[in-house]
Amino acid sequence: MSTTTVTSPIIVALDNTTYNDALRLADTLDPALCRLKVGKEMFTRCGPQIVKELHSRGFEVFLDLKFHDIPNTTAQAVLAAAELGVWMVNVHATAGEQAMSLAKQRLVDGGYDTLLIAVTVLTSMGADTLPSIGVQGTLDEHVQRLALLTKQSGLDGVVCSAKEAKALKTLCGQDFKLITPGIRLPEDSSDDQKRICTPADAMHDGSDYLVIGRSITTAADPAAKLQTILATLDGQ
Ligand SMILES: O=c1ccn([C@@H]2O[C@H](COP(=O)(O)O)[C@@H](O)[C@H]2O)c(=O)[nH]1
Numbered sequence: 001m002s003t004t005t006v007t008s009p010i011i012v013a014l015d016n017t018t019y020n021d022a023l024r025l026a027d028t029l030d031p032a033l034c035r036l037k038v039g040k041e042m043f044t045r046c047g048p049q050i051v052k053e054l055h056s057r058g059f060e061v062f063l064d065l066k067f068h069d070i071p072n073t074t075a076q077a078v079l080a081a082a083e084l085g086v087w088m089v090n091v092h093a094t095a096g097e098q099a100m101s102l103a104k105q106r107l108v109d110g111g112y113d114t115l116l117i118a119v120t121v122l123t124s125m126g127a128d129t130l131p132s133i134g135v136q137g138t139l140d141e142h143v144q145r146l147a148l149l150t151k152q153s154g155l156d157g158v159v160c161s162a163k164e165a166k167a168l169k170t171l172c173g174q175d176f177k178l179i180t181p182g183i184r185l186p187e188d189s190s191d192d193q194k195r196i197c198t199p200a201d202a203m204h205d206g207s208d209y210l211v212i213g214r215s216i217t218t219a220a221d222p223a224a225k226l227q228t229i230l231a232t233l234d235g236q
Contacts, residue, residue, distance in 0.1 A: 013213030123182030162202030
């Protein structure tokens with residue numbers, strides 16, 4: 001298990017890659033300068049072995065499987081993630097209070113300190129997306145409603161856009177962790193992300209952790225791009 005002290009808020013998302021290429025990329029990165037995120041694509045393709053390999057290289061791993069199921073299934077999946085030794089795991093807040101609080105309880109009962117967070121509204125969604133999935137009201141209201149539900153369920157924080165960070169810190173408190181994907185430098189393509197923010201603005205507004213995938217992983221030199229991004233955070 002990892003003993004590296006991580007000095008950076010950046011979590012690099014390992015997507016669009018194979019087992020061997022993901023490990024090759026990991027070997028170019030310093031576990032003191034970033035954590036790594038294993039998502040649905042990587043985990044479906046490679047299984048728990050990829051997590052074990054990243055741990056053996058000293059990385060803390062965010063297992064981003066966004067569980068969304070009935071309470072017992074959600075909680076047992078979260079427990080299985082904790083048994084893998086991951087640093088952080090997540091569920092969808094729309095799984096509801098019962099699923100979230102049961103998942104947290106199973107972690108506590110098992111003596112795990114794995115962080116448990118919930119996704120509010122995916123950063124690929126914009127205000128125009130919500131009516132089509134039957135959500136009334138504004139996007140900000142919906143994010144805030146789900147963040148409060150997550151906090152009331154005893155979880156450690158939420159996934160949201162950095163654009164919502166200021167309001168959520170006020171609403172949920174400074175200790176409630178905000179994990180923000182949709183991070184882009186001004187010169188980057190936004191790809192399929194709608195609610196994007198620069199790393200510096202995200203940190204300034206209260207993000208605790210920045211999830212960054214393609215901006216780093218598709219760079220000619222991912223380690224150098226990580227350093228460039230970290231340099232934009234100097235003094236924050
Ligand atoms: O709301 C969400 C929740 C999760 N993600 C994940 O973060 C990364 C972002 O990758 P980029 O290449 O930097 O866009 C990706 O793994 C998503 O599954 C998210 O983007 N938004």
